[in-house]
Amino acid sequence: MEPTIVRCKICSLKEGHPGIVLDDQRVCSLCNLDFAGDLLVNYKYTNEVFAEFQAAPPDPRGEFDCLFMYSGGKDSTYMLDKFVNEYGKRTLAYTFDVPFESTHAAQNIKLAQEKLPATFVVDADDDNIKKMMRDVFNRPRPKKPGQYLDEKLPCVSCRTFFVIRAILHAYREHIPYIALCADPQQILTMESNVREVVRGFYKSFGPELASELFDGEIEEILFAEDDELPKIVFPFIAMRHDYDPDRMVAELKEKGLYASSPMETHCTLFPLLNYYSFKNWDCMFYKLNASSYTRAVSRNKDYDRSTFSIKFPRSLDLPEVEEKLKRVVLEIAAGEGDREQHRAALVELFKQMDTTDDGAAFIAETFLDMRAVAADLGIKVG
Ligand SMILES: [Zn+2]
Incomplete structure (x- = not known):
């Protein structure tokens, strides 16, 4: 049996997230505003x-x-x-x-x-x-x-x-x-x-x-x-x-100063950033952003404005998405598993995070290329 994962009951940050502590009510230091x-x-x-x-x-x-x-x-x-x-x-x-x-x-x-x-x-x-x-x-x-x-x-x-x-x-x-x-x-x-x-x-x-x-x-x-x-x-x-x-x-x-692009700040290291955060800290790269959104929604039921560039839909099951992403990312990094199955799983995950069909297909492809990008930079994965 897997050990039980303890999470903040408000924002779902895991116990052991770097720099965060949970109190005995299972509320994390960010939700308690210890940093205020x-x-x-x-x-x-x-x-x-x-x-x-x-x-x-x-x-x-x-x-x-x-x-x-x-x-x-x-x-x-x-x-x-x-x-x-x-x-x-x-x-x-x-x-x-x-x-x-x-x-x-x-x-x-x-x-x-x-x-x-x-x-x-x-x-x-x-x-x-x-x-x-x-x-x-x-x-x-x-x-x-x-x-x-x-x-x-x-x-x-x-x-x-x-x-x-x-x-x-x-x-x-x-x-x-x-x-x-x-x-x-x-x-x-x-x-x-x-x-x-x-x-x-x-x-x-x-x-x-x-x-x-x-x-x-x-x-x-x-x-x-x-x-x-x-x-x-x-x-x-x-x-x-x-x-x-x-x-x-x-x-x-x-003012004619902006040509929109949905991938405005796309970083080619994004898949590797997720590999890094999963491998070392057992969380996805955008975990704090996602938790912060969850926190805002739980405090204000009408909250619908994101202050970040990424959006997390209200219905998103964050722990589930994170576990699925982790499995795929670590398998790809290790050179294990089936490429088409990985692709399908990734597309599904990014669609759940409010990405368009094209966007999800594009991001999935970048994850599948993770090992090549790493090798090119001299980064060891897997
Ligand atoms: Zn919290």
Whole structure:
């Protein structure tokens, strides 16, 4: 008989999820809002920095008021328009070309370049970001209980990598602010002090690899004077209460700044990210997002707005979907089982998660290719 899995009775997070504890009423620390105090402090600080940024006059030391991290997605396109046309900031729109991401956003970037009065720059460093990813995936199994977001380590590391690239760029060019358009949920888990961003990366990868990945440059950030360092601002903080993706997309389309694509932020590592979270933490990659949605629905029966880019239908049996996905993902990773059966199971699962027929077929295919993608990157699976 399988051991009984204990889950939070509100959001269904499993006991042992990294960084989460269940109390004796079977309610998890997220549902109990144990983090509320920390979150308020974080909000207050980010609000203050954003207000300071908005009021700041042009900095005479440099050509730009801010480096704006521009992905071409709806959030950052919406905000970039506001920065240049409403706030009147001298903006360097900085795009890091992540080699794992599909190029669906390229068209939006082109539209923005044609229509918005900002300076655009594209940065890339395929070799080093792949080297970092190999290191994350090929690590031995982490020790329990782990920390909040550990199941998303490859994804978090990728983001941190290009945020550090942006920090170095802003530091070199004397750009005082970096604007980062994370959605309201991501902001809560993001470090806003650039020195802490670098320090966290150092801790995770060790001084030798960290230094190698950035050509010895990040040590400068650790020892720089405070007023030489850029500050990170999260412009979505100001509008967190009415963050409404559908309205934003409608506004952008009206301005001719957006060509919609259902696969906007598609990451080619998505299947491997799930493999990583199942193998190391026994959960699917989007578990926290799904649980957060479940929590919102259980608190407010009329809740129907998702603050994330993915949707989880109300009727979804999360534990069941997760167990099925786990079986298929681990079998594919191990090179076991039947390809057509895997395909059918995956299509069925993604259709249950509100994906269109075409979308489900497409995502299923990427999961079936998991081993090839891993081999290509030098990642060991199975
Ligand atoms: Zn919970």
